[in-house]
Amino acid sequence: MERIDVALIGAGRMGQIHGPNAALHPGLRLKYVVDPRPGAAMPLCDRFGATAATLDRALADPGVGAVLVCSSTDQHLVHALAAVEAGKAVFCEKPIDLDLQKVLQARARFDGARFLLGFNRRFDPAFRALKQRLDAGDTGRLETLHLVNHDPAAPPPGFVPTSGGLFKDFTIHDLDLARWLLGEEPVRVYTAASCLVDPEIGRLDDVDTARTLLSTASGRLCVISNTRRSGYGYDQRIEAFCSRGMLRAGNVHGDTVCTLTPDASTAAAILPGFPERYRDAYRAQIDHFADVVHGRAEPLVGYADGIAALELAEACQASLRTGTAIQP
Amino acid sequence: MERIDVALIGAGRMGQIHGPNAALHPGLRLKYVVDPRPGAAMPLCDRFGATAATLDRALADPGVGAVLVCSSTDQHLVHALAAVEAGKAVFCEKPIDLDLQKVLQARARFDGARFLLGFNRRFDPAFRALKQRLDAGDTGRLETLHLVNHDPAAPPPGFVPTSGGLFKDFTIHDLDLARWLLGEEPVRVYTAASCLVDPEIGRLDDVDTARTLLSTASGRLCVISNTRRSGYGYDQRIEAFCSRGMLRAGNVHGDTVCTLTPDASTAAAILPGFPERYRDAYRAQIDHFADVVHGRAEPLVGYADGIAALELAEACQASLRTGTAIQP
Amino acid sequence: MERIDVALIGAGRMGQIHGPNAALHPGLRLKYVVDPRPGAAMPLCDRFGATAATLDRALADPGVGAVLVCSSTDQHLVHALAAVEAGKAVFCEKPIDLDLQKVLQARARFDGARFLLGFNRRFDPAFRALKQRLDAGDTGRLETLHLVNHDPAAPPPGFVPTSGGLFKDFTIHDLDLARWLLGEEPVRVYTAASCLVDPEIGRLDDVDTARTLLSTASGRLCVISNTRRSGYGYDQRIEAFCSRGMLRAGNVHGDTVCTLTPDASTAAAILPGFPERYRDAYRAQIDHFADVVHGRAEPLVGYADGIAALELAEACQASLRTGTAIQP
Amino acid sequence: MERIDVALIGAGRMGQIHGPNAALHPGLRLKYVVDPRPGAAMPLCDRFGATAATLDRALADPGVGAVLVCSSTDQHLVHALAAVEAGKAVFCEKPIDLDLQKVLQARARFDGARFLLGFNRRFDPAFRALKQRLDAGDTGRLETLHLVNHDPAAPPPGFVPTSGGLFKDFTIHDLDLARWLLGEEPVRVYTAASCLVDPEIGRLDDVDTARTLLSTASGRLCVISNTRRSGYGYDQRIEAFCSRGMLRAGNVHGDTVCTLTPDASTAAAILPGFPERYRDAYRAQIDHFADVVHGRAEPLVGYADGIAALELAEACQASLRTGTAIQP
The missing domain is CATH 3.30.360.10 (Dihydrodipicolinate Reductase; domain 2)
Structure with missing residues (x-):
């Protein structure tokens, strides 16, 4: 299987779970880790041969086909939007945002996006x-x-x-x-x-x-x-x-x-x-996201x-x- | 243990459970079975050496120390009251009555009675x-x-x-x-x-x-x-x-x-x-009622x-x- | 169901189990309890309306259709033989005897007997x-x-x-x-x-x-x-x-x-x-024995x-x- | 943790289990895959960046600190011996050999070796x-x-x-x-x-x-x-x-x-x-082997x-x- 490059946004608790799962998936390659905290991206980069990068750089790379949004909750919507508008497939941790109004307002901009929301259960x-x-x-x-x-x-x-x-x-x-x-x-x-x-x-x-x-x-x-x-x-x-x-x-x-x-x-x-x-659930979630990224499946949770x-x-x-x- | 005579009122579904349990209890003896339906009392009487009787006769027998009220729900309160007023210890199937007002009105007449309500659980x-x-x-x-x-x-x-x-x-x-x-x-x-x-x-x-x-x-x-x-x-x-x-x-x-x-x-x-x-629960319930009848316990459900x-x-x-x- | 009279031989540990089960069976009546130890038979007799008796008296009663052999192991064979030769159906606790030679020698005398051996499992x-x-x-x-x-x-x-x-x-x-x-x-x-x-x-x-x-x-x-x-x-x-x-x-x-x-x-x-x-097994064993006594079944263990x-x-x-x- | 290079001998059923576990271990790196069958080593090499090599080449590399012997049973002893004598730590699938005499004869040559036998349970x-x-x-x-x-x-x-x-x-x-x-x-x-x-x-x-x-x-x-x-x-x-x-x-x-x-x-x-x-057992086995390779543990099975x-x-x-x- 061809491997498609992935950028991980956020190397915190959830990024530490989804990043390795993506890196070990035969159809994905963890290329960038984006995290504003100095040094936070390093361990993942070292372990999987990824590069620490800014969000802009990661989204600007045309080889990056997919983005994992694992930033803090208040950044989910901003990051997911940026990634969608850069044409990437997006996996986004839940919730999209705590403010329902914001979520409703942004709705139209996700029309047609390959967007998988992280309801792991x-x-x-x-x-x-x-x-x-x-x-x-x-x-x-x-x-x-x-x-x-x-x-x-x-x-x-x-x-x-x-x-x-x-x-x-x-x-x-x-x-x-x-x-x-x-x-x-x-x-x-x-x-x-x-x-x-x-x-x-x-x-x-x-x-x-x-x-x-x-x-x-x-x-x-x-x-x-x-x-x-x-x-x-x-x-x-x-x-x-x-x-x-x-x-x-x-x-x-x-x-x-x-x-x-x-x-x-x-x-x-x-x-x-x-x-x-939910160890196996998280893996299955990334498996499904890889199918979405490769165009083999529609997102099961949107x-x-x-x-x-x-x-x-x-x-x-x-x-x-x-x-x-x-x-x- | 001395055996105290018991009258069973109602030989229906619940009477078929409580009657035998009382009959087999070493501290109780099933003396009367009261049921208005012709023949309904017979099988229990045959099996345990009890006598089919009217409610009046059973309550009038001074040897009867306890009554099991297993009649139809609309008769529970009437039968329990009669038994209590005849000075018997009473086990009464739930509910006391479907009409809360009636139950509240009769409340005072149960003051001091040895009354066990059949919440089997x-x-x-x-x-x-x-x-x-x-x-x-x-x-x-x-x-x-x-x-x-x-x-x-x-x-x-x-x-x-x-x-x-x-x-x-x-x-x-x-x-x-x-x-x-x-x-x-x-x-x-x-x-x-x-x-x-x-x-x-x-x-x-x-x-x-x-x-x-x-x-x-x-x-x-x-x-x-x-x-x-x-x-x-x-x-x-x-x-x-x-x-x-x-x-x-x-x-x-x-x-x-x-x-x-x-x-x-x-x-x-x-x-x-x-x-x-609830086979064992029904037995334990009659065991407890026998303790009440023998003056060894206060009713756990009143x-x-x-x-x-x-x-x-x-x-x-x-x-x-x-x-x-x-x-x- | 007609009740057939039963004699229990031995009011020890196993007799305390089989005797009550027989007494409570709708097709059997516990008539005699045989035990050489003074007073040993009394509690069972009191509880179930049975009579303490000698083995001879119990076996001589033509109304007794069945015998439960629950004596000490060294008496099983003697008691079972006596009961079989008196024409009774016999339930016998295991083992028949500890001495295989004795058991083999007595074999012919059990031909045609209604004999159930107490392998409760x-x-x-x-x-x-x-x-x-x-x-x-x-x-x-x-x-x-x-x-x-x-x-x-x-x-x-x-x-x-x-x-x-x-x-x-x-x-x-x-x-x-x-x-x-x-x-x-x-x-x-x-x-x-x-x-x-x-x-x-x-x-x-x-x-x-x-x-x-x-x-x-x-x-x-x-x-x-x-x-x-x-x-x-x-x-x-x-x-x-x-x-x-x-x-x-x-x-x-x-x-x-x-x-x-x-x-x-x-x-x-x-x-x-x-x-x-094995509470339920013991009951089912007596249920089966009652079927044997009533001629409704052949002994499952001989x-x-x-x-x-x-x-x-x-x-x-x-x-x-x-x-x-x-x-x- | 420093990663020590590992050579896998045998890319069959067990090699497909132990090879990836070693490759994913933070203290090991899968460097060589040795298998005489043309192409057998390729999938593992591709997936983990290893190199297909002959046994001689792998053992001659002084950077290789450890060998996983997963060849056919009749080759276990030969391969293990070669690796031990090349000074490598050895993990060897069971049994060492089917011929007890051969195993006894080779015994002395394993004295002092870092040798872990694959009893996975x-x-x-x-x-x-x-x-x-x-x-x-x-x-x-x-x-x-x-x-x-x-x-x-x-x-x-x-x-x-x-x-x-x-x-x-x-x-x-x-x-x-x-x-x-x-x-x-x-x-x-x-x-x-x-x-x-x-x-x-x-x-x-x-x-x-x-x-x-x-x-x-x-x-x-x-x-x-x-x-x-x-x-x-x-x-x-x-x-x-x-x-x-x-x-x-x-x-x-x-x-x-x-x-x-x-x-x-x-x-x-x-x-x-x-x-x-035994998925988790196989991982724990390689974890232990890594400890042996890094000098942090003695082999639990020798x-x-x-x-x-x-x-x-x-x-x-x-x-x-x-x-x-x-x-x-």
Whole structure:
């Protein structure tokens, strides 16, 4: 397979995941790493033979066919736009932006772009297997969904103010999953939430524990269960209740070793966090992006999906603020 | 142990469960079976050496120390009152009555009575084990709950009109479980529900699929997941999310046999219905009632619990009717 | 169903299990309890309305159709013979006798008798389900077997001398299971064993830890894994490896409650001993015996099965003594 | 970390696994690929920037610090010797050679060599976790072991004649595992085996189904369960029975998706073969080899381990031939 050159924008937490996956993909070559922080790009450049560059230089290189936008959230939209307008295929970490208005305003400029939005759960092999069986209809028609998304530990104090809050930063993954699995748009959103984990989060006007209930026009119901601190690992589950049975994607445990004593059967804990749990999902996501870059596939998650999830996240916020169900 | 005579009122579905459990208990003797339907009492009388009798005769017998009220729902309150006023210890199937006003009006007459209400889930050994660990605090402070109560198959058409509807007939179990486990009263109730299983249920102005979200004053959240027809068995689960870990009571599968092939690992289905799933709970419930009858224990579930659960069920109905959250 | 009177011989550990099961069976009535120890019969008599009696009296009662032989092992054969010659249907705890010669000599006198030998594992619902699937051939032809039979804790010191030793007392269950599942007689037996649990067992010339390897004429292989003290509960498992898949009957855990923490997923231990693990098997065994008593079934385990298992147990002993494989 | 140059000898099935793992290791660089078959080295060279070379050239390069011997089994010893004598650190696929005499004769020439033998199971994360707990003694003293090693499907017809037979090719992994876990050498070996999978294997004087029973001087027992064709995937399990409990490393299933219906709970099959099952073990093995190459660790599996496993494999063969237990 011919290798197409890729520029990575942002060598932070997500760039450290997507950059290597692209570099190791047989159809991509990591050519540039763009990061304003001095030295941040170096380790990736050293390891994969890439070059540290400015955004302008990377986008100006006609050999660069694709860009991975992994910068800070407030730069996603600016960088994605620049890359799209330079004619590159773009993978963009979620969310597009925290400001729905900005996202709506930029919408037209993404028409026809090869733009893949980073809702990684859609690429998790277990979740995909569940979706395929759902679509195959073996257990009948989908009626209700239960989505569990519990982070292991509360974010550091400085994270909250720029995060967009629980719903735009975290629940947004589940809102996208819900749309994908329900096959229908939610028409009503109700959210109850509390600050039980860290009072500092409450002082910053955010919540850390929430339950959201979505209803669709045909009567399907979906519960989203969120917490910022599970206390037991990264709990990521889907239960899909259908007319003739139930499909479940369970947690992944650290290993298969079990200790039996007269008191208990003790097995490994569930995986501790997203890098382990979604390792294969991140790879599959880049595999799909490579297919997009090579013109072999249309992006499975696009700009419109980013808008829809953001609108639902705002509906959660509005429901929480007003104490009523909201029509998004 | 001395055996105390018991009268069973109602030889229907629940009477067929509680009657034998009482008859086989070493501290109870099944003396009378009361049922207006000719012949209904006979099989139980034959099997356990009991006598078919009228309610009056059974209550007039001073040797009868305890009464099991297993009549039709609309007779629970009348029969329980008669038994209490005859000085008997009373076990009464849930709900006390479908009409909250009647239940409230009769309240004073149950003051001081030995009255055990049949919320069987509180006696399930797995649920009790979970409760004990919750109380022991090994996983920290309880924050949120997830209760799953899915019936295997929709009730027969004639059942709905007299059932009291999904919330008073079915969800009421979960509302009681929630109160028991949360250790706090819900202060806000939101319910979303649909008729997805059987349109006839909808025509009778009931729903068959619901999600209810309870919030307490301290910010604890509880989701209740209900359906009248799971399509895969009797799904009965509790998940209790705490500050330092999670406690889960899972489904019981039919056996431990597993078949491994290149395509799948196939294990037994979950238990099909309440008689199998709560077999041990029903026994433990009668064990506890025997302790009450013998003066060795106070009833763990009383008249006030019946009122509280009924009030919450009415709040679910009101939330569904108005589309808003309700303060019960 | 007409109830047929039963006499229980022996009110010890096994009599306390089989007696109540017979008493509660709708087709049997526990009429006599025979036990030479003063007072031993009383609790069962009181609970089920039976009468303490001598063996002679019980066997002389023409209304007694069936006898449960639960006396000490050295009395099994004498009591079974007396009951058979009195024309009763006989359920006899295993083993028939520890002395193979005696068992062979008495063989002819059991011709035509309604005699059920107490190999309880054949009645375990999970093991029966596994056998049915094996016979149905869904996973192809059986090739090899793995049987695990680990007792939770070493027997009390006084037990060993009269027990018959590990193979005749304990492994004999697995030797019968192997014959039942293999559908072929073992033609070669090799046993390796040690005394690892309790040196006192070794001083009494017995072993407490053994592995036995059976081969059949068609080349099927079976491993039997035994220990007198598992250290973690009563480990009872079957794995049947077939040409197109594997069937497994796993351990039963105490409940379904699980605790998740960052360090582990902790579930209930396996059941601690045979009364819990084989509770349903013992009931099913008496159900089958009732069918035999009522003339509705032929005994599924007979005198010849007792001989065959005993012969294999002696082959294990001979293999251990000689260090070679033995043709039984 | 400085990268040390590596030469890969053999670009076949195992070379395709170890070569990329070395190439992607931050402390190694894949410099040469040696394979006599024209073109066989090319894909690896292309992908990782290595050079196709003759053995002589690769060994003559003083920059090459390490060699991976992944040639055909009959070349392992020759290639390993050449590399050792050229002063390179050597990773060698198992077995060293099928001919024990040759291996013994060459022994002295490996004295002091940095030589790691490819018994991959010792590097499996789950097996290592089990070993650590065993060594930590949490479940007491090890008494018995059960090792399951079932290949998914019979090897192609041409494989058997040069394979060394079931014991030297396949069981040898378990013999090494047994030595590692028992912490004691087996002093007695008994093997029963059959040809049940493919009559052609029998015609070639080999077996495809075997059970081996090892005993140690202290009385520990170990069962090894082998088949060439499981019919349900790659069954790889360890059970370690200790004085106070049991440790188990179970199979890995393909994903966590489960389907519940009224008839069954259906989960994913176990992994189909060694590339998936031991993917992480192969990586950890190369990680360890890199530590050896960099002088940070002594090889965990050495030449003497290869001899010991081969001697045990010959004891299995002798036991099968003679029908008796063998002292290796």
